[in-house]
Amino acid sequence: MEKSKGFCTMTYCFRLYCTETAWLQETKKIYNEVLRFYYEILAKEPELRNQGKQQLLRELEIISVGTKEVRNTKYPVTFGKVPLYFRRAAINDAIRLYRSFESGQEHGTKQAKSFQASPVYYKGMYKEFTKESICLKLYDGHRWNWITCRVDTCGRDFAATERMLSPLLNIGERKTMLHVPVQETVEDVRTVKERLDAAEMICAVSFPGNDCMAVLVLLSSEGEFLESRFVRGGKELAHRRKRILKQIRKSRKCMGGDLKTLPQEENKVLKEKIHHLTDNAAHRVSREVVSFCKDKKVSIIVVPNYKNTLDLNKFGYLSATNYDWLGRRIISYIKYKAFSEGIVTTTVSTKNISSKCYQCGAIIKKYNGESQPGERYYGGKNFVCPNGHKGNTYFNAAMNIGLNFLRDKKIAGTEK
Numbered sequence: 029m030e031k032s033k034g035f036c037t038m039t040y041c042f043r044l045y046c047t048e049t050a051w052l053q054e055t056k057k058i059y060n061e062v063l064r065f066y067y068e069i070l071a072k073e074p075e076l077r078n079q080g081k082q083q084l085l086r087e088l089e090i091i092s093v094g095t096k097e098v099r100n101t102k103y104p105v106t107f108g109k110v111p112l113y114f115r116r117a118a119i120n121d122a123i124r125l126y127r128s129f130e131s132g133q134e135h136g137t138k139q140a141k142s143f144q145a146s147p148v149y150y151k152g153m154y155k156e157f158t159k160e161s162i163c164l165k166l167y168d169g170h171r172w173n174w175i176t177c178r179v180d181t182c183g184r185d186f187a188a189t190e191r192m193l194s195p196l197l198n199i200g201e202r203k204t205m206l207h208v209p210v211q212e213t214v215e216d217v218r219t220v221k222e223r224l225d226a227a228e229m230i231c232a233v234s235f236p237g238n239d240c241m242a243v244l245v246l247l248s249s250e251g252e253f254l255e256s257r258f259v260r261g262g263k264e265l266a267h268r269r270k271r272i273l274k275q276i277r278k279s280r281k282c283m284g285g286d287l288k289t290l291p292q293e294e295n296k297v298l299k300e301k302i303h304h305l306t307d308n309a310a311h312r313v314s315r316e317v318v319s320f321c322k323d324k325k326v327s328i329i330v331v332p333n334y335k336n337t338l339d340l341n342k343f344g345y346l347s348a349t350n351y352d353w354l355g356r357r358i359i360s361y362i363k364y365k366a367f368s369e370g371i372v373t374t375t376v377s378t379k380n381i382s383s384k385c386y387q388c389g390a391i392i393k394k395y396n397g398e399s400q401p402g403e404r405y406y407g408g409k410n411f412v413c414p415n416g417h418k419g420n421t422y423f424n425a426a427m428n429i430g431l432n433f434l435r436d437k438k439i440a441g442t443e444k
């Protein structure tokens with residue numbers, strides 16, 4: 029079957045450093061004033077709301093700022109002077125927010141009372157966007173000024189292109205992020221079924237809890253084992269986490285109390301550190317999985333379907349020795365990274381993937397070489413089944429993920 033092309037939007041998040049932080053706050057403030065102004069008109073004018081977005085935008089402008097001919101408007105603007113494209117971005121945001129209120133009304137969504145939207149920067153509001161800096165038009169409370177702000181792309185190669193959509197300024201109290209949506213071409217947007225019908229290989233992935241962070245197995249569409257890959261780095265991550273935990277324990281001792289009495293600020297910084305460390309690891313592993321699949325021309329990735337989302341606050345980053353949620357994070361990164369490469373990610377039930385032998389289906393016994401027995405179903409590193417099959421537990425899990433997936437698809441196929 030012919031591969032069909034498609035598009036997806038990827039959002040790059042960059043750190044923005046602006047010397048005039050007050051201007052950022054003023055800009056956000058006036059953006060939300062404009063937004064509120066138009067949101068309130070929308071609430072008062074039900075007739076207007078039935079129009080298409082473009083027409084509605086135009087109408088809202090006519091009844092607020094008027095035209096060359098019409099100066100007296102029904103709703104004279106209450107906010108200060110703003111550039112045309114700044115106003116339009118805010119109007120579009122008002123329309124979007126009002127529509128989302130309308131569609132959610134029956135589920136109890138309430139009309140918005142306060143607004144904290146991030147200003148969207150249309151063309152004309154920014155210029156000279158490079159990977160080091162961007163020149164932005166910001167409001168100082170009285171007038172609009174151009175100012176060059178430094179951009180930190182965290183080493184990512186980025187160049188503003190025609191495929192770039194309007195960036196957004198996520199202005200926080202302490203830091204500002206620049207979100208840049210870019211339209212990427214997806215070479216292959218076929219469904220899983222279409223790919224399987226074309227007898228394409230699959231890559232099944234399991235997420236163990238020791239040094240090995242992901243086990244990949246490549247299978248033919250008939251379930252024949254072709255190749256495997258172990259992605260390591262778990263020990264290194266655990267080691268670095270431990271170092272941060274040590275730091276925490278040390279400060280805990282100094283404070284003479286337990287973790288809960290640690291000054292909130294400090295606790296937050298340490299939590300952020302651990303979060304950052306773990307997030308980087310998840311990105312690295314997901315990149316490795318996707319680039320392996322790309323190299324091998326695999327178009328389907330199969331991962332376990334972890335249903336219950338873990339409440340990280342309950343578990344706590346600090347006490348987490350559990351890699352289960354890291355697997356989840358890796359999976360979400362795999363999904364979007366793979367998609368832009370034309371690879372689909374699909375899931376399979378976690379049932380029995382770690383407890384049965386992939387060769388005969390008998391319940392396996394796990395035992396340890398040097399690793400500690402983990403919690404959950406991730407027991408020892410090695411397994412043996414009553415029929416004498418032996419091997420690596422995580423490899424076994426990955427094989428089960430792949431084989432279960434192919435079997436389920438085959439059953440679904442014959443039932444039709």
Ligand SMILES: [Zn+2]
Pocket residue numbers: 385386387388389390413414415416417
């Ligand atoms: Zn067996």
